[in-house]
Amino acid sequence: MDVQIDIAAAIGLTFLLYIGIAIWSRVSSTRGFYVAGQGVPPVLNGMATAADWMSAASFISMAGLISFLGFDGAIYLLGWTGGYVLLALLLAPFLRKFGKFTVPAFIGARYYSGTARVVAAFCAVIVSLTYVAGQMRGAGIVFSRFLEIPIGWGVIVGMAVVAFYAILGGMKGITYTQVAQYVVLITAFLIPAVGIGVSLTGIPIPQIAFPEVAARLDGVMADLGFASYTSPFTNISGLNVFLIAMALMCGTAGLPHVIIRFYTTRTVSGARWTGVYALLFIGLLYTTAPAVAAFARFNLVDTVVGRPYAERPEWFRSWEETALIQFSDKDDDGIIDYAPGDLNDPASANELGIDPDIMVLANPEIAGMPSWVMAIVVAGGLAAALSTASGLLLVIASSFSHDIYKEFIRKQATEREELLVARGSMLLAVLVAGLLGIYPPAFVAEVVAFAFGLAAASFFPAIVLGIFDPRTTKEGAISGMSAGLLFTGAYIVTVAPGFGIGLEPWLLGISPQGIGTVGMLIGFAVTWSVSRMTAPPPEGIRELVENLRYPRG
Amino acid sequence: MEEPGTSARRADLQRYWERTLRLTVGLLLVWFIVGYVLAIMMAPTLNSIRFLGGPLGFWVAQNGAIYVFWLLILIYARAMNRLDREFDVHDEG
Structure with missing residues (x-):
């Protein structure tokens, strides 16, 4: 119960901070609503970009996935940081110079075509909406677990908060709120990582401590019959590691809510520096995540495996109640046996089932840290979910009001009217995304990866060729965007298990998460x-x- | 950009763009070599070397490549700002 009080305090205080900033920086002009009057300094803009970028998937899910994928988890680390190189070198400075508010506006102007603009606006809304649904779900899981309310209510609480400050503040509110959210989330991520690193190795820098822990883990896992933690391609084939990393990288560069960030600087050189700061701040979390992953797996095995179930630790009991940790004593010896294979597969000797999503949240408890550490981690996870959700909502709002309403429905719309449409569409998007968060069509992490593949296949070629090849025509761009989107979409719908029809075999063994590279x-x-x-x-x-x-x- | 119409200025701007492209292609080559050749394709080989108490290939894929990515963006921003001034196309004081 002490944990609950600490968590309530951490969430309450951080929310007061975000909402306070949103009210303080209320904006009334259209320009301010979208891009904060282009007066945000690159360092702060870099922090906001980092918060925008690092979602519930990065904060809550990624380290947990890596701790079960081992080496192959590098697809997320490489993919979600390497994309910034493409963004900073190929897109950001040029799009800043172009000076359009949104990606669809760029596409429309560059390709002298309203059709191209609508196609792009449509892609932007689809990509953003799928992605924002994942954030709502992430926020909902955290709220429901710790406020002890059903998941549906958790999502609704998250919706209300996102809607409140996104609609009230617009970009300026979001930019400064996101700076605060970055500080909260990075602190929350680093404290347990440093603490656990010290207790395992005596080294206070997780980035330096983790290779040694990973090597120790190799030995432990080998004893239990698992593949080596640090050996490549034991969970994902080499080809798919390559293709998924590429799809995530090019998807990063094509994501509309990240690109819009580079318009909030005053100059082209400011846009370049925003990229430098953004990857610095993102890199801080991304280089720590593999350490959290190795520490969590090591501590998990160390504290429960081979020990009597009756003497299991307190955190094990509390997560058992959520069914996110499961134990079934197949050999009736009262000992927790851990082996490769599924818990529910009678042929496997494995008696332990763990949902990777709980690893980051449970990590401080597993390491026996005080309850306030966990409270900070929960607040950080919420910051990650909410900051990304609000950036995406802004893209949806601007696509509707700027690219569709003002362009095609009422050309003579006043600024006031446009702002009203922007806020209205945000509200609508919150409701739709919330519904998707309560009733997800498939696993959220999977849908997020598909959103990246679709962004890579549709936006990336059109924007890169639009900048570097003056000969690219509107016919070329429209057919290229449609071909990439249709091919990737069709493949995902055909072969993805749980999301599409699930047909087998995969084309050349290419996973639906990596198909975006082929589509591109x-x-x-x-x-x-x-x-x-x-x-x-x-x-x-x-x-x-x-x-x-x-x-x- | 003074006298944008003169042919000398135009040749100058052409050179600026060629150098921008050369820098971009060079940095992207490093991006590919580190992110794909070293971190993924060569990982099994590199894993036989020890670094910080663990296998090197694993470290490159999960940490080392990220540092290189950041350096590439930093080098680009610095080099481009210098290039902008050299060719007098910079957009701030």
Whole structure:
């Protein structure tokens, strides 16, 4: 019960902070609502980008997944940081120079076509909505677990908070709120990692401590009959590690809510520096995550495996009640046996079932840390979920009001009216995303990975070629975006188990999470060749594209 | 950009763009070599070397590559800001 009080205090205090900032930075102009008047310094913008980027998946799920995938978990680490290199070198400075508020607006102007703009706005809404549903679910799980309310109510509490400050504040509110959220979430992630690292190795820097722990884990896992923790391709084939990492990288670069961040700086050079700071702040969490993963797995095995079930630790009991940890004494010896294979498979000697999602939350308890540490981790997980959700909602709002409403429904709409539509569509998006969060169509982490594949296949070729190849035509872009999106979407729907029809075998053994890479190559090929078969873009567009190369003017 | 119309200026801007492209391609080559060749394709080989008490390939894939990614972005931002000034296309004071 002490834990509950600490958690309530941590959540309450951090929320007061976020809401206070949202009220303090209320905005009334359209420009301020979207991009904070482009007056945000690169360091703070980098923090906000980091908070925007690091979702419940990064904070709550990723380290847990890595701790069960071992080496192959690197797909998330490589994929979600390597994408920033593409973003910083190929997209951010040029899009900043172009000076459009949104990605669909860029696509529409670059490809001199309202159709291209609507196609892009549609892609942006689909990608963002799937992704935001995952955040709502993440927030809901945390709220329901610790406020002891059903998951549905947990999601509703999360919806109310997101809606309140996203709609009230707009981008400026979100930017400064997200700076606060970054500070909360990184502190929450580092405290247990440092503490556990010290107790296992005596080294206070988790990044330096973890390779040694991983090597120790190799020995422990080998004794239990598991594949080596540090050996590559034991859970995912080499080809799929390659393709999934690539899909996540190019998806990162194509995600509309991350790209919009680079418009909030005053200059092109500011956009470049935002990339530097963003990856610095993201990297702090991403280089710590594999340490958390190795520590958690090691401590888990160390504290429960081979010990009598009757003497199991307190944290084991409390997570058992949520059914996220399960034990079934197959050989009736009263000892917790841990072996490869599924708990429910009678052929396997394994008696222990653990949901990877609990690893980050349970880690402090497993290591025997005080309850306030866990309270901070919970507050950090919420910060991660809410900050990403609000950035995505902003994309949805701007796509509707800027790209669809003002462009096609009422060209003469006033600024006030546009702002009203933006807030209305945000509210609608919160409701839809909340419903998806309560009734998810498939595993949320899976849907999030599909969203990346779709973003890589649709946006990435259109934006990169739009900047670097003046010859790319509207016909090329529209057919390329559609081909990439249709191919990737069709493959996912056909083969993904639990989400699509689940047909087998996979094409060349390519997993649905990695298919976005193939879709992207198709998108590039189609855009390039169709562009060369159609009439060249107007002279004005050529000049516009060449002008993107030079920061001034 | 003074006298954007003159052909000398135009040749200058062309050189600026060529150097931007060369820098970008060079950095992306490092990005691919570290992120895909070393971290993934060569991982089984690199794992026979010890680093910080664990296998090197594992460390590159889960930590080392991220440091290199960050350095690439830092090098790009610094080099481009210098290049902007050299060719007088920078957009701030």
